[in-house]
Amino acid sequence: MNETSLTALFILLIGLIILSGFFSSSETGMMSLNRYRLKHMAKTGHKGARRAQNLLNRTDQLIGVILIGNNFVNIFASSIATVIAIRVWGDAGIAVATVLLTIVILIFAEVTPKTLAALFPEKIAFPASYILGPLLKALYPLVWTVNLFTGAILKLLGISSARATEDHLSREELRTVVNEAGALIPAKHKDMLVSILDLDNVTVNDIMVPRNDVIGIDLEDDTDAILRQLKNSQHTRLPVFNGDINNIQGILHLRNIARLLKEDDINKDMIMTLSQEPYFIPEGTPLNTQLLKFQKGKRRFGVVVDEYGDVLGVATLEDILEEIVGEFTTDYAATSADIIPQDDGTYIIDGSTGVRTINKTLGWKLPTDGPKTLNGLITETLENIPDTNVCLKVSGHRVEVLQIKDNVVKAAIVHPKKTKRAIGTKVR
Template identity: 65%
Template sequence: MNEIPVYILFIVLAVLILMSAFFSSSETGMMSLNRYRLRHMVKSKNRGAMRVDELLNRPDRLIGVILIGNNFVNILASSIATIIAIRLWGDGGIAIATGLLTLVILVFAEVTPKTLAALKPERIAFPASLILKPLLVLLYPFVWLVNAISNGLLRVVGINTGSVGTDLLSREELRTIVTESGAILPTRHKGMMLSILDLEEVTVDDIMIPKHEVIGIDLEESTDDIVKSLQSTQHTRLPVYKSDLNAPVGVLHLRKISRLLMDDDVNKAKIMQQAVEPYFVPEGTPLHMQLVNFQKVRRRMGFVVDEYGDVQGIVTLEDILEEIVGEFTTDYASSSQDIHPQEDGSYIIDGRATIRDINKALKWHLPTKGPKTLNGLITEHLETIPEHNLCFTIGNYRFETVQIKDNLVKTTRVFNMKSNKAKKRILPIPAS
C-alpha cells in the first residue's frame, strides 16, 4: 500500500463510495416499490419488473447480497481512508479521516441515494437488478451462510422467513387506496368504487320502499279501477296483492300487459296470467348478496319480509344500482316529496323520510346506526313521543318539530348549524 500513489487511493476511495451509494439506493428502491404496480408490470411482461419480482420472492437473499456488498465496500473505504490519513498527517490523521469519511458516507452514500430511491424506486430498482441478480449468483455461498445464521436466529423468536406474505388488502385498506388515488381516478369512478365497497355494510332494510309507500294492484278492487291504475302508473313493475301487501300474489310487468289493456274483455284472470310469482327477500340481507341473488333468480323486484313472514316493503335491482352509481334524478333534494328547502336555509322534512335518503339528498351526516326514519331518530333521541312541538339538537343539526299526530312526528324543520345560511338565521341552543 505504501507504494501506491495517494491520488490512486483517492480514486479507489471515490469508487468505493459510489459503490456504497449503489447498494444503499438499491436496498431502499427495492423495498419502496409499489408491490401491486409491480405485479401489474410483471403481467405486462416488463423485463425489469420480472427481474425485481424474482429477487423479491426471497427478500432474505436480496437483503443479504446487498448488505454483504455494502458492508464490504464501507469497511474497505474506511481502511483506505485510514491509510491516506496516516500518509498525509501521520497518526493524528486517523481521527480526521474518521470524521470526514463518516460525513462523506452519510451524505453521498446513505442519505442522498436513499432519498432518491425512495422518491423514484422504479428508476433505481429496475437497473440495479441487472447487477444484483448476477452478483447474487456470484456471492451465493456467502449469502447462504449469512442467511442461514440470521434465519436461524429469527426462527428462535418464531419467525419463518421461508414464507413470503401475500400482501392481501383488507376492505378498509382498499378504501384508503381508492380515496387517496387523487386525479388518477375520476371523481365519479372513485365514488362508484367506494359505493361498491359499502354494499356489505348496507342491507335491504336501508334502501327498501316501505310498505306504506308501495304502489301496487289490489285484486279486491274492481276491474275498471285496476285497468285505470295500470294505464296511469309511472312504474314498469307493480306488485299485485289481495287487500294488503302482506298477501302478495305476484308482480306485473307493464310491457307484458300493455297489449292486454287495449282489449275490451280484459279481466282479473287475464291480468294475473301475465304476473310472475312473488320473490321474497329476508330482511337484513346485505346488498352485495342480494345483488348476486337477483342475478341468480333473474328477478328485479323482491318483497322484503321479516322473521314472521310479514312484508316490510319492496326492494328492486334499480335501488341497489342507485347505491353504486348514485340517484338517477339530477337533484334529489328538489325532487323529493319528503324534503322541502326553505328560504332561511332550513328544510321541512317528512317524519317518514329515511335517514339515508336525507343524508344522500342534503350531504348531511345524521346518524344511520339505529332508527331508519327521521321520526324514529327523534323519538329515540327524546326517549319519548313528544306531545307538543319543541326544539333540540343532535350533533350539528337543530330540530324543530312542526306537526305531531297519531303518535308520530309528521313534519320537522331541520337546520344544519354548520351551513353559512343557517348560522345567520338561528342562535345555538343547548343540546337536549
C-alpha cells in the same frame, strides 16, 4: 508511498463510496416500490418491473446481497481511508479518517442516496435490478450461507422465515388506496368504488321502500279502480295482494299487461295469471349478498319480510345499483319531492325519507345504525311520538316538526349542521 499510489487510493476510495451509495439507494428503492403498481407494470411487460418483482419475490436473498455488498465496500473504504490518513497525517490520521469517513459516508453514501431512492423508487430500483440480479447469482453461495444463519436465528426468536410474501389488502386498506388515488381516479369513480366496498355494511332494510309507501294492486278493489291504477302507475312492477300487503299473491310487470290495458280488456284473473311468483328477502340481508341473489335468480324485485313473515317493504335491483352509482338524477335535492330546499338554506323533508338518502343527497352524517327514516330518527330522539309540532336537535341538526298525522311525522324542516352539539338535545 509515492504520490501516484496515493492518488490511486483516493480514486479507489471515491469509487467505493459511490458503490456504497449504490447499494444504499438500491435497498431503499427496492423496499419503497409500490407492490401493486409494480405488479401492474410487470403484467404490462415492463422489463425493469419484471426484474425488480423477481428480486422482491426473494426478499431475504435480495437484502442479503445488498448488505453483503454494502458492508464489503464500507469496510474496504474504511481500510483505504485509514491508509491514506496515516500517510498524510501520521498516527493521528486514524482519528481523522474515522471522523471524515463517517461524515462522507453519511452524506454521500447513506442519507442522500436513500432520500433520492425514497422519492423516486422506480428510477433507482429498475436500473439497479440490472446489476443486483447478476450479482445475486455470482454471490449466491455466500448469500445462501448468510441466510441460513439468519433463518436459524429467526427460528430461535419464534419467527418463521417462510412466511408468505403475498400482499393482501383489507377492505379498509383498499378504501384508503382508493381515497388516496388523487386525480388518477375521478371523484365519481372513487365514490362508486367505495360504495361497492360498503355494500357489506348496508342491508336491504336501509334501501327498501317501507311498506307504508309501497304502491300495489289490491284485488279487493273493484276492476275499474284497478284499471285506473294500472294506467296511471309510475312503476313498472307492482305487488299484487289480497286485502292486506302481508297477503301478497304475486308481482305484476306492466309490460305483460300493456296490450290489455289499451283494449280495457282486463280482469282480476288475468292479473293473477300474468303475475310472477313473489320473491321474498329476509330482513337484514347485506346488499352484496342480495345483489348476487338477484343476479342468480334473474330477479329485479323482492319483498322484504321479517322473521314472522310480515312484509317490511320492497327492494329492487335499481335501489341496490343506486347505492353504488348514486341517484339516477343529476340533482336529486332539486328534483325530489321528499327533499325540498328552501331559500333560507333549510330543507323540508318528508318523514318517510330514508336517513341514508338524506345523507347521500345532502352530504350529511345523520346516524344510520338505528332508525331508517327521518320519522323514526325523530321519534327515537324524543323517545315518544310527538302529538304537537316540536323542535329538537338530531345529531347537531335543528329539526322542526311541521306535520303529524296518524302518529307519524309527515314532514319536518331540517337545518344544516352548524355547530357540534350532543345528539338528541332538545331545544327549549
